Amino acid sequence: MRCVLLCLLAASIAGAPAAARTLQSSDIRRIADVEQPAMSPDGTRVSFIVVRSDFARNAYVRELHVVKTATGRDVILLRDADVTLPRWSPDGDRLAYLDRSGSAMALMEALPERKVLARAANDVNDFAWRPDGRAIAFSAYDAPSARDYFEPGDTDYTLAALVPPVHLWILQNGSVRRLTHGSWTVAATDSGGIFTSEFAWSHDGRRIVFARLPNTYSGDSERSTLYSIDVVSRALTKLTARESLELAPQFSPDGSRLAYWYPRDGNFLALNTVRLRQGDLDVDVTRGFDRDIGGTIWMPDGRSLLACGNDTTHSRLYRIPLGGAPVALDLGGIEMTCDAYQSSTFDAGIAASVSRAGAVAFVGTTARSLRELYYLPRLGARPHRLTQYNAFFEQLTLGRIAPIAWDGPNGYREYGVVHYPPNAVPGRKYPVVIDIHGGPGLAEIQSAAGKSYGGDWPIEQLIAARGYVVFAPNYRGSDNAGNAFLLGVAGDSVRGPSADILAGLTAVNTLPEADATRVAVSGLSYGGLLTSWLIGQDRRWKAAVSGAAVNVEAQSYDLSVSNVQDRYYQNGVSPYVGDGMKQYVEVSPLTYAQNVTTPTLIWGTTHDPVVPVTMSYAFYHALHDNHVPVKFVVFDAPTHGPDAPRNTEELTDLWLGWLDQHLR
Secondary structure, X not given: OHHHHHHHHHHHHHHOOOOOOXXXXXXHHHOOEEEEEEEOOOOOEEEEEEEEEEXXXXXXXXXXXXXXXXXXXXXXXXXXXXXXXXXXXXXXXOEEEEEOOOOOOEEEEEEOOOEEEEEOOOOEEEEEEOOOOOEEEEEEEOXXXXXOOOOOOOOOOOOOOOOOOEEEEEEEOOEEEEOOOOOOEEOOOOOOOOOOOOEEEOOOOOEEXXXXXXXXXXXXXXXXXXXXXEOOOOOEEEOOOOOOOOEEEEEOOOOOOEEEEEEHHXXXXXXXXXXXXXXXXXXXOOOOOOOOOOEEEEOOOOOEEEEEEEEOXXXXXXXXXXXXXXXXXXXXXXXEOEEOOOOOOOOOEEOEEEOOOOOEEEEEEOOOOOOEEEEEOOOOOOOEEOOOOOHHHHOOEOOOEEEEEEEOOOOOEEEEEEEOOOOOOOOOOEEEEEEEOOOOOOOOOOOOOOOOEOEOOOHHHHHHOOOOEEEEEOOEOEOOOOHHHHHOOOOOOOXXXXXXXXXXXXXXXXXXXXXXXXXXXXXXXXXXXXXXXXXXXXXXXXXXEEEOOOOOHHHHHHHOOOHHHHHHHOOOOOOOOOOHHHHHHHOOHHHHHHHOOOOEEEEEEOOOOOOOOHHHHHHHHHXXXXXXXXXXXXXOOOOOOOOOXXXXXXXXXXXXXXXXXXXX
16 A cells, blocks of 8 residues: 555656746846847848857857748848848848958848948948839948047047048949048947937938938037938938937838937937928927837838837837827737937837838737747737747746836836746745836836846846845836936936835835845946945945946046936036036935945946946945945956856856845
């Protein structure tokens, strides 16, 4: 009898399915980032880029793919290459892309055969097929200056030479002709990510409209205005009387209208709006719509645009009719991949593409899945998933993701996201970790990936998997709750947002799973700034992680890629005029570092152009010299955060280890 019972028990155990494990830092190396979808004109194929980790080489590898929308058959055209920006010819017979693997980025063709279309002396930045498909316009950098010195002006401290201007060229019948010259520049883009082109062909191919900047100084990047050039005579025409903030020109399919971006009321910090020019008429087609627009594409009928933007805790896909209010499309729980930013220093765009018949290919995430490619045969249809690159992630036991809302101190209705521990036990309380997003102008959404660090680092789920309740707040300055909420950060860059976060924490602490006696705060970039600020104002925290933080506002004004644009957040004043420095000192976390008692992990990168690492050094010394438990790590990278998979995993382990050490 005993043998029978034991044998039955053993058989039962052997036949039981294994419990799914939780997310671990080593899973980062398995995550694939899907980006830059390009739908063929007939809607039968989608080309796109997949970015994978090569952990052995500590590098990212980009692949060029084409998938059939009817069958999901996926073909890799290029592997282990530095490839970006696939674009179909208007007839769909050819697929071009940019190759960054040589000494200078080249314009290439992948289909019907792989060959070089144009190789500029310096990097190609962007390109666009002429509507008839018989020519390509591309933008490329001029040669760097041969001088041994340069005048940096309003640039960031990492530059070894002044960035050369970008100009337009025409490729036709195998020959290349330069179109523009000058010390001014076509607004450049980061062709490696999600962005919107800054030049566009007219319907008849006689003109190109582009966003022009007077120089290449990053701190002057708001001075973008729209120009038109006749491709034969090369005559330039300025399109409006404005002197700044015009971006992303896009002609309607019939060429009768030009859509472009402009912030509401011409305010650098305000919501992005979509304007429409037709003859002498120039109107805001998003007037009355109190949400940000992060990217736009014309629909083929020319009567509406496809757009994206953040709304409370969702990233929406919208249809913007030329008359009437934008309409949010039901994606069945899928969050649209959308990058919103109003300055040409930082790219903005929609990860989507539209066919001639109005089918849509887009990149999206859900509460259980990372970035994948989806297909909409028409607006209003249910999305069909085309790829499974991150299917492993969905087999893990993930923490539940839920929205949370609270009334902020200034009467705002505010929104955030809570990530619960996987396998949370009813009745048990868990430490709370606040993870503050960067920006401002960004927002946390109900996605497994979140918006903390691109599409391949689900840091909030990683923290939750260690047994923490993770609170991701949207503070004033986020673009998810209207123009007034976005502008609330102007002249109130730390106190107001911090008060919003603490009000949200009060709401989180009422959750039955939350242990209000064990709370940590963390974040990077602007989230790092607010982390450093909060630990200098409040001693409730058991631990802090401050990454790439703006700890010294005057240094940000002097050295960062945004540099003098920081004045927009400080009532428009310079730290070097009048009592401006007093204001910058008052909102700098370093000023209050002597108040800090919280054990703090500080991290940065050696040549971060967005937030100079010098500020992290200063904050480290302030804490160390005042005997605060502190650890400071620096990764060698020219980017705003680690730029290699092994380094991202190492940072994750440090982050999680620090929380475990001080919260458990």
